[in-house]
Amino acid sequence: MPSKTDNRVGVQVEDTKVCVVMVGLPARGKSYIAQIAQRYLQWLSIPAQTFNVGNYRRNDAPQPTADFFDTNNAEGERKRRAAAEAAVADMLAWFRGGGVVAILDATNSTKERRRWINDICVTSGIEVLFVESKCDEQEIIMANIRDVKATSPDYRGQDPEAAAQDFLDRISKYEKIYKTIDEDGDEDEYTYLKIMNIGKQVIINRIQDYLQSRIVYYLMNLHIRPRSVWLSRHGESMYNLDGRIGGDTMLSPRGEQYARKLPDLVRESVGDDRPLTVWTSTLKRTIATARFLPLHYNQLQWKALDELDSGVCDGLTYQEIKDRFPDDFAARDEDKYNYRYRGGESYRDVVIRLEPIIMELERSEDILIVTHQAVLRCIYAYFMKKDQAKSPWMNVPLHTLIKLTPRAYGTEEIRYEANIPAVSTWRGKGSTAKHENPTPESL
Amino acid sequence: MPSKTDNRVGVQVEDTKVCVVMVGLPARGKSYIAQIAQRYLQWLSIPAQTFNVGNYRRNDAPQPTADFFDTNNAEGERKRRAAAEAAVADMLAWFRGGGVVAILDATNSTKERRRWINDICVTSGIEVLFVESKCDEQEIIMANIRDVKATSPDYRGQDPEAAAQDFLDRISKYEKIYKTIDEDGDEDEYTYLKIMNIGKQVIINRIQDYLQSRIVYYLMNLHIRPRSVWLSRHGESMYNLDGRIGGDTMLSPRGEQYARKLPDLVRESVGDDRPLTVWTSTLKRTIATARFLPLHYNQLQWKALDELDSGVCDGLTYQEIKDRFPDDFAARDEDKYNYRYRGGESYRDVVIRLEPIIMELERSEDILIVTHQAVLRCIYAYFMKKDQAKSPWMNVPLHTLIKLTPRAYGTEEIRYEANIPAVSTWRGKGSTAKHENPTPESL
Numbered sequence: 064m065p066s067k068t069d070n071r072v073g074v075q076v077e078d079t080k081v082c083v084v085m086v087g088l089p090a091r092g093k094s095y096i097a098q099i100a101q102r103y104l105q106w107l108s109i110p111a112q113t114f115n116v117g118n119y120r121r122n123d124a125p126q127p128t129a130d131f132f133d134t135n136n137a138e139g140e141r142k143r144r145a146a147a148e149a150a151v152a153d154m155l156a157w158f159r160g161g162g163v164v165a166i167l168d169a170t171n172s173t174k175e176r177r178r179w180i181n182d183i184c185v186t187s188g189i190e191v192l193f194v195e196s197k198c199d200e201q202e203i204i205m206a207n208i209r210d211v212k213a214t215s216p217d218y219r220g221q222d223p224e225a226a227a228q229d230f231l232d233r234i235s236k237y238e239k240i241y242k243t244i245d246e247d248g249d250e251d252e253y254t255y256l257k258i259m260n261i262g263k264q265v266i267i268n269r270i271q272d273y274l275q276s277r278i279v280y281y282l283m284n285l286h287i288r289p290r291s292v293w294l295s296r297h298g299e300s301m302y303n304l305d306g307r308i309g310g311d312t313m314l315s316p317r318g319e320q321y322a323r324k325l326p327d328l329v330r331e332s333v334g335d336d337r338p339l340t341v342w343t344s345t346l347k348r349t350i351a352t353a354r355f356l357p358l359h360y361n362q363l364q365w366k367a368l369d370e371l372d373s374g375v376c377d378g379l380t381y382q383e384i385k386d387r388f389p390d391d392f393a394a395r396d397e398d399k400y401n402y403r404y405r406g407g408e409s410y411r412d413v414v415i416r417l418e419p420i421i422m423e424l425e426r427s428e429d430i431l432i433v434t435h436q437a438v439l440r441c442i443y444a445y446f447m448k449k450d451q452a453k454s455p456w457m458n459v460p461l462h463t464l465i466k467l468t469p470r471a472y473g474t475e476e477i478r479y480e481a482n483i484p485a486v487s488t489w490r491g492k493g494s495t496a497k498h499e500n501p502t503p504e505s506l
Numbered sequence: 507m508p509s510k511t512d513n514r515v516g517v518q519v520e521d522t523k524v525c526v527v528m529v530g531l532p533a534r535g536k537s538y539i540a541q542i543a544q545r546y547l548q549w550l551s552i553p554a555q556t557f558n559v560g561n562y563r564r565n566d567a568p569q570p571t572a573d574f575f576d577t578n579n580a581e582g583e584r585k586r587r588a589a590a591e592a593a594v595a596d597m598l599a600w601f602r603g604g605g606v607v608a609i610l611d612a613t614n615s616t617k618e619r620r621r622w623i624n625d626i627c628v629t630s631g632i633e634v635l636f637v638e639s640k641c642d643e644q645e646i647i648m649a650n651i652r653d654v655k656a657t658s659p660d661y662r663g664q665d666p667e668a669a670a671q672d673f674l675d676r677i678s679k680y681e682k683i684y685k686t687i688d689e690d691g692d693e694d695e696y697t698y699l700k701i702m703n704i705g706k707q708v709i710i711n712r713i714q715d716y717l718q719s720r721i722v723y724y725l726m727n728l729h730i731r732p733r734s735v736w737l738s739r740h741g742e743s744m745y746n747l748d749g750r751i752g753g754d755t756m757l758s759p760r761g762e763q764y765a766r767k768l769p770d771l772v773r774e775s776v777g778d779d780r781p782l783t784v785w786t787s788t789l790k791r792t793i794a795t796a797r798f799l800p801l802h803y804n805q806l807q808w809k810a811l812d813e814l815d816s817g818v819c820d821g822l823t824y825q826e827i828k829d830r831f832p833d834d835f836a837a838r839d840e841d842k843y844n845y846r847y848r849g850g851e852s853y854r855d856v857v858i859r860l861e862p863i864i865m866e867l868e869r870s871e872d873i874l875i876v877t878h879q880a881v882l883r884c885i886y887a888y889f890m891k892k893d894q895a896k897s898p899w900m901n902v903p904l905h906t907l908i909k910l911t912p913r914a915y916g917t918e919e920i921r922y923e924a925n926i927p928a929v930s931t932w933r934g935k936g937s938t939a940k941h942e943n944p945t946p947e948s949l
Contacts, residue, residue: 251707264694267726268707276869280723283710311849366855372815377849403788406754406820412809416859426719 079274080158082184083166084177086195086244089234090207092261093196095471096282097168100194103281103421106414106445109274110162114154116169117217120146126217129232134240151180155187164274165189172241174250181253192275193255194282195244200260203287210471261287284426292424292446293332293339293431294439294465297348298322299485302378303461306486306498309370309377311346320483321462322352328464328479329356329431342420342432344368349433356431367416370435374407381496396493399455410455413441421445436488443467446474456492458501461485522717523601525627526609527620529638529687532677533650535704536639538914539725540611543637546724546864549857549888552717553605557597559612560660563589569660572675577683594623598630607717608632615684617693624696635718636698637725638687643703646730653914704730727869735867735889736775736782736874737882737908740791741765742928745821746904749929749941752813752820754789763926764905765795771907771922772799772874785863785875787811792876799874810859813878817850824939839936842898853898857884864888879931886910889917899935901944904928 083100085093097113104111123142124131131139147169154165171177177193184191198204208230212218218226244255245268256279257266265283270276298318302310314322333339341362343349346369353362376384376391385392388405395402403409417438424430424442432442436459444454446467459465464479489501526543528536540556547554566585567574574582590612597608614620620636627634641647651673655661661669687698688711699722700709708726713719741761745753757765776782784805786792789812796805819827819834828835831848838845846852860881867873867885875885879902887897889910902908907922932944 264709264711266707266709270705270726273866273869276727284719366851366858408809415809419862423716426716 079272080162080189081164081274081278082154082158082180082189082191083164083278084171084180084191084193085166085168086171086177086193086255087197088172088237088241089170089230090204090211091196091198092203092207092287093170094168095287096194096196096258096285097166098472099285100164100278100282101166102445102448104164104278105448106421107418108411108414108451109164111164111166112154112157112162113166113168114150114157116143116147116150116167119149121216122146126219126221129229129236132233132236134236147176151183155183158187158189164278170237170241172237174242174247177244177250177253190271190275191254192278193244193253194278195255195257196261197243197257197259198261203261214472256282258282261285281422281425284422286426288428289468290428290430291333291466291468292429292442293329294442294467295325295352295431295433295463296436296439296459296461297346297352297433298325299461300348303486303488306380306382307378308381308384309373311348313347314351317483317485318348318352318461321481321485323355324481324483325352325464326355326357328481332464332466332477332479333429333431337429339429339431340427342368342430342434344370344434344438346370346435349435353431353433360431365420367420368432368434368438371410371413371437372404372407374404376404376407381490381498385496392496399492400451410437410441410451413437417441417445447476448473458489460501461488522715523605523632524607524717524721525597525601525623525632525634526607526721527614527623527634527636528609528611529614529620529636529698530640531615531680531684532613532673533647533654534639534641535646535650535730536613537611538730539637539639539701539728540609541915542728543607543721543725544609545888545891547607547721548891549864550861551854551857551894552607554607554609555597555600555605556609556611557593557600559586559590559593559610562592564659565589569662569664572672572679575676575679577679590619594626598626601630601632607721613680613684615680617685617690620687620693620696633714633718634697635721636687636696637721638698638700639704640686640700640702641704646704657915699725701725704728724865724868727865729869731871732911733871733873734776734909734911735872735885736772737885737910738768738795738874738876738906739879739882739902739904740789740795740876741768742904743791746929746931749823749825750821751824751827752816754791756790757794760905760926760928761791761795764924764928766798767924767926768795768907769798769800771924775907775909775920775922776872776874780872782872782874783870785811785873785877787813787877787881789813789878792878796874796876803874808863810863811875811877811881814853814856814880815847815850817847819847819850824933824941828939835939842935843894853880853884853894856880860884860888890919891916901932903944904931 085097087093094115101111101113120143123146130136134140150167154167157165167180171180181191208227211230212223212226244253244257245251251268254269254271254275259265262283262285267279270279298321299315300318301312301315304315339360341353341356341360343353343362343364345364345366350364376388391405400410403412439459440454440457443449446469449457462481462483462485466477468475487498487500490498491502528540530536537558544554544556563586566589573579577583593610597610600608610623614623624634651670654673655666655669687696687700688694694711697712697714697718702708705726705728710722713722741764742758743761744755744758747758782803784796784799784803786796786805786807788807788809793807819831834848843853846855882902883897883900886892889912892900905924905926905928909920911918930941930943933941934945
């Protein structure tokens with residue numbers, strides 16, 4: 064037998080450990096980048112954790128003024144150094160416990176600080192990937208400052224104008240000592256990604272392996288232009304009526320009604336003149352559901368959006384599956400995320416094949432996706448940071464349009480119901496082999 | 507019905523046309539980059555064509571000496587300008603005929619030349635992506651010079667040493683006028699990819715859309731370290747014996763013999779101490795085939811390497827498919843590359859899901875892939891530039907190890923036969939519904 068088989072099916076991680084070290088002045092979106100990188104990696108089942116040095120510093124100095132960040136303030140310097148050391152110590156402990164990608168969220172704005180972190184990581188067998196966000200567009204910086212003064216615990220309960228002024232002062236303290244990475248050409252041995260003005264230009268230096276390349280490709284595709292993603296399942300299908308899974312059947316009469324109503328729901332949510340691109344799977348029921356949408360919407364079919372392949376169980380009811388494959392039925396209940404249908408797929412497999420879809424979604428503006436229950440659960444889990452153990456059990460009702468809008472600190476959700484009755488296609492864990500009404504916690 | 511449905515399933519191209527304009531001094535690997543970018547795009551069914559200005563110049567000046575390239579040589583200047591104009595004119599005509607990505611292979615080493623090409627393209631509604639290869643590592647440059655003097659028609663029949671010296675002189679003429687892209691900061695409105703020292707550092711500026719991003723991601727993953735890719739089908743399976751397609755059966759006794767012999771074939775080809783990574787599909791017959799390989803080889807299972815999904819025909823013989831689905835049987839013979847099994851996949855679908863595999867292969871060192879007939883055909887077609895109409899009909903015998911070694915001007919192939927008998931799983935176009943002995947042209 065081979066010494067080591069990685070059956071994570073496509074996510075090659077092996078023994079790599081990576082410390083993503085954020086670099087940049089305050090208000091350059093570092094925490095936003097850290098947060099979505101962590102979300103993306105966790106969605107791919109890669110253990111990822113952010114260590115925010117500011118959170119450690121707040122233990123000692125909960126609401127410091129700008130003076131605290133002056134390099135001539137010895138007390139401030141000492142506390143900030145102690146915070147960095149505490150964050151790094153926790154991070155190393157986390158790596159020893161099986162962590163794969165840690166994100167060290169701090170300004171790390173001097174060469175000395177970067178050298179210190181680099182040397183600690185290298186000594187511990189951890190690869191270092193510096194990710195700098197460099198930005199000189201005032202509009203972007205001011206938007207970040209508004210965000211910080213509204214959400215940072217450093218300014219909680221303070222006058223917004225005074226907070227903004229103090230924060231600008233703090234930034235100017237950092238500007239005095241800040242060096243962009245490899246500014247003097249003596250940091251060119253580091254692996255780094257430098258993102259200028261939110262992706263207008265990126266510099267990638269010495270990327271070594273697969274995991275680094277994945278993180279870099281993801282981060283270079285991000286943008287912050289406002290946009291939304293709309294999700295809908297296909298209208299009720301003939302197989303839904305029979306309680307059968309999979310297949311490639313047409314819409315039921317009520318599913319047809321939903322297809323005719325979908326353009327109204329979309330108009331209500333999107334508005335009239337916002338251009339929308341529509342993605343469907345290659346299966347009849349999603350294409351039919353999208354067919355009454357406005358003619359000027361581009362439509363694309365993606366095989367990667369096809370329903371989870373249930374292999375030998377395709378076309379069966381849950382009762383038939385339970386009767387014919389009782390062990391499989393129980394095993395799937397036990398670990399629905401990892402259970403792979405014989406000759407078919409697991410949720411984990413679906414996530415892997417959806418990864419290019421997520422990458423495209425991150426690159427894109429407004430998109431409407433008409434797809435299937437399991438696929439929608441996986442996409443929803445990405446945006447809403449849902450736990451993999453729970454997301455396969457989530458109820459996604461038929462005949463409902465979901466609007467997701469990514470924001471700096473999470474994703475907003477609005478649901479639009481078509482008010483067209485449909486069967487339930489939801490089944491609870493450990494329940495009878497029947498579709499049933501969803502329980503409150505599945506919503 | 508929607509105004510436009512792109513059922514290329516995942517390859518979104520829409521109306522984009524891109525001119526990839528190579529930039530760089532001679533002997534920086536521009537033609538190599540152009541060639542593999544074209545191969546990659548064509549493999550993805552994106553119409554791509556390279557226009558090499560040197561080939562146009564050779565009509566007028568077949569074997570010029572270095573003086574020809576001196577900017578003070580008015581006659582040389584005129585002929586070189588005429589060659590560039592002819593190449594660009596042909597390129598524009600090719601775009602009008604439906605071309606999607608043209609690669610303009612020339613030094614384009616001055617700002618004026620780049621401005622001229624940019625303006626022509628923009629006027630014609632063509633996006634411009636400059637791709638510069640910048641290299642100051644003498645070892646890489648000298649390897650390229652050796653290559654040029656051995657293969658370039660400019661030096662055919664000449665003394666190798668004199669050719670090398672003349673080529674060095676030619677490079678020095680270009681060095682006098684060469685400006686790396688955006689050197690003065692006044693080309694920052696261009697979309698460009700600058701590759702330094704074969705990927706050690708890359709700068710990506712203003713990437714706008716999907717197609718550009720795909721080209722850039724592909725090119726930034728390339729390396730030129732020597733390596734090989736080994737391909738093998740699984741050993742003969744129980745379904746192979748029955749003439750059935752698909753399924754997830756175990757190896758036949760002869761297939762088992764092949765699994766036991768594979769380590770010897772690999773040792774013969776790879777040698778003893780070269781580390782190898784083994785990729786299999788998630789199906790039993792590939793995992794079983796790889797299970798006697800040395801313990802120190804890493805093994806990874808990829809769902810993307812699973813056999814082409816034959817949907818409702820899974821587990822049938824060709825005779826049964828012909829009897830039950832005669833129209834499908836005929837349609838598949840008619841256009842095997844695009845035919846999608848009901849509820850299953852086409853070769854085109856397989857290529858789309860193999861794209862991340864190809865990306866990983868390009869990033870990787872030595873890899874052995876144990877996979878299935880259709881998947882192997884697609885990977886082979888990528889490396890060997892096989893026509894899509896022909897590759898699905900290619901004979902890939904069981905119990906044979908194929909070694910592919912990418913070189914600057916194509917891929918070398920060696921086959922190692924295990925000399926263990928196996929059934930044929932090949933069937934000719936328009937033939938009876940039986941597996942048969944391959945014809946010479948299928949090899």
